[in-house]
Amino acid sequence: MNPDAVHLRRARALVAHAAHRTSPNPLVGCVIVRDGEIVGEGVTQPPGQAHAEIMALRQAGERARGADVYVTLEPCCHHGRTPPCTDALVAAGVRRVVAGVIDPNPVVAGRGLDQLRAGGVRAELALGSEAAACEATIAPFRRFILEGRPWVVLKAATSLDGRIAAPSGDARWITGEAARRDAHRLRAACDAVLVGGETVRRDDPRLTVRGVPGADPRRVVLSRSLDLPEGAAVLAPGTLVFHGPEAPAARRRAIQRQQADLIELPPAGDGLDLRALLEHLGGLGVVQLLVEGGGRTHGGLLAAGLADAACFYVAPRLLGEGRPAIAGPAFDPVSRGPVLSPVSTRRFGQDVRIRGLIRYSEAPCSPG
Numbered sequence: 070m071n072p073d074a075v076h077l078r079r080a081r082a083l084v085a086h087a088a089h090r091t092s093p094n095p096l097v098g099c100v101i102v103r104d105g106e107i108v109g110e111g112v113t114q115p116p117g118q119a120h121a122e123i124m125a126l127r128q129a130g131e132r133a134r135g136a137d138v139y140v141t142l143e144p145c146c147h148h149g150r151t152p153p154c155t156d157a158l159v160a161a162g163v164r165r166v167v168a169g170v171i172d173p174n175p176v177v178a179g180r181g182l183d184q185l186r187a188g189g190v191r192a193e194l195a196l197g198s199e200a201a202a203c204e205a206t207i208a209p210f211r212r213f214i215l216e217g218r219p220w221v222v223l224k225a226a227t228s229l230d231g232r233i234a235a236p237s238g239d240a241r242w243i244t245g246e247a248a249r250r251d252a253h254r255l256r257a258a259c260d261a262v263l264v265g266g267e268t269v270r271r272d273d274p275r276l277t278v279r280g281v282p283g284a285d286p287r288r289v290v291l292s293r294s295l296d297l298p299e300g301a302a303v304l305a306p307g308t309l310v311f312h313g314p315e316a317p318a319a320r321r322r323a324i325q326r327q328q329a330d331l332i333e334l335p336p337a338g339d340g341l342d343l344r345a346l347l348e349h350l351g352g353l354g355v356v357q358l359l360v361e362g363g364g365r366t367h368g369g370l371l372a373a374g375l376a377d378a379a380c381f382y383v384a385p386r387l388l389g390e391g392r393p394a395i396a397g398p399a400f401d402p403v404s405r406g407p408v409l410s411p412v413s414t415r416r417f418g419q420d421v422r423i424r425g426l427i428r429y430s431e432a433p434c435s436p437g
Contacts, residue, residue: 073167076100076139077199079107080169083121084141084206087112088282092260092356095142095210097121101129101163103136120145122154126161134162141203143172146181155181159188169195169203173211208426209357212377218347219358221375223367223427224255225394226382232391233362238271240392247417248382250280255380257283259359261350264303265366266292271392274361275302287355290329291366293341295320304329311346343373368397371407371427379409380424382417405430 083098090096091113099121101109109132111124119127122144126133144154144166158166166185171194172178185192195203209220225233226244234240242249256262257278264274269290276288288303293313297304297320304310306328312321314333321331332349334341350358360366360376370376381394400406409425416422 072102072105073139073195074197074199076102076107076137077141077167077169077195077203079110080121080139080141081202081206083110083112088257089115090258090260090284091115093213093354094120095207095356097140097142099125099138099140101125101133101136101138103129103132108132108136117150120151120154123151123157126157129161135164138163138166140166141169141206143168143170143177143179143181144185145172145177146184147176153181153184155184155188158185159190163190165191165193167193167195169200170207173207174214208377213351213356216351218344218351219260219355221347221358221360221370221377222255222259223360223370223376223379224252224381225362225367226252226384227394228384228386228388228391230387230389231394232388233364233394234271234392235388236390238392240272243386243388244382244384244420245418248384248420248422251417251422252380252382253278253281254283256286256359256361257281259286259357260355261287261289261309261357262359262361263289263291263366264361265363266290266294266297267365268361268363269297269301269303271363273298273302276361286359287353289350289358291341291346292316295324297324299323299327309350311341311349313341340369343369343375347375362394364393364396367395371395372398374429376407376427378424378426380422383421383423385419400430 080098080100084096087096094113094116097113099111100107109125109129111121113121146153146155182192212220227233228243262276277285288308290310295312295316304327308329310324310329311332311334324331334345407427407429410428412425414421414423
């Protein structure tokens, strides 16, 4: 394999194994190579701390002089919370920089490579499959920086016949421990996690990260009428509760007593304006949003064309009647239904994880 591809793949692996979030900055990986040997590696640290290039330069020290640098995203060239990485790379005397993809941020957008060239550094873009792979790693950041809203991932644990709970509401546990642990890794990688009011009423979820490294995401609840049980585990300081204009004043006061933050959404069609919800979260720096149900919440986002990816954990059991993973929209004929592409699968014990990007047909769905 081409050495450039090998080292960019290593830089992507650093991103994949990072156990912290960097939002609203993108998570970037960097590898520094001299005479065929890796002398420095780094990933972007939490906001206000060093970017990937700086972390790798610190590790490489003097060995960075004359070295090649492989970074998943074009180095920044502007003063934000930290100084420009381009200045640090030029000062370190690196010979060459290979970036996986141009930074979509309009304040960078190719200027980083231009500044490197002006400083005497050979600056290049990756080509082919590695470029595409690097592009995929920044898809959430691209959505956030260009549209001002988070990348939306639908997540569910389902039976083989697409149920997330039995008719009684029992859902513990459809999938096994290994699949649940992987779902917590996904939760830890996201900036916020959202559930609908029905999920709060039926499951009383905590929406915290358990059993894996990582910090808890911001908790978000969508409940049009605020018909939520007092004392629900998710209703706590810092939780955002989105509701409709018709929510009774008494219910609003009850939620506020639990120190959750209320945000009113305008109506849209038969529901609430989900795009306004996402724009509000984007304004708070939420780059990646995990949506854990229920079925109507998943269905509303799909009907609006606002879900970007899906991650379903499917168990080899049948429940028959029960709560569906997707409720509300009806895509008919089959060819109008969204599809996952590309799609990947992985086994966790007897369970199978199916995930991929959501591709929509142009035709809208009909009401369910």
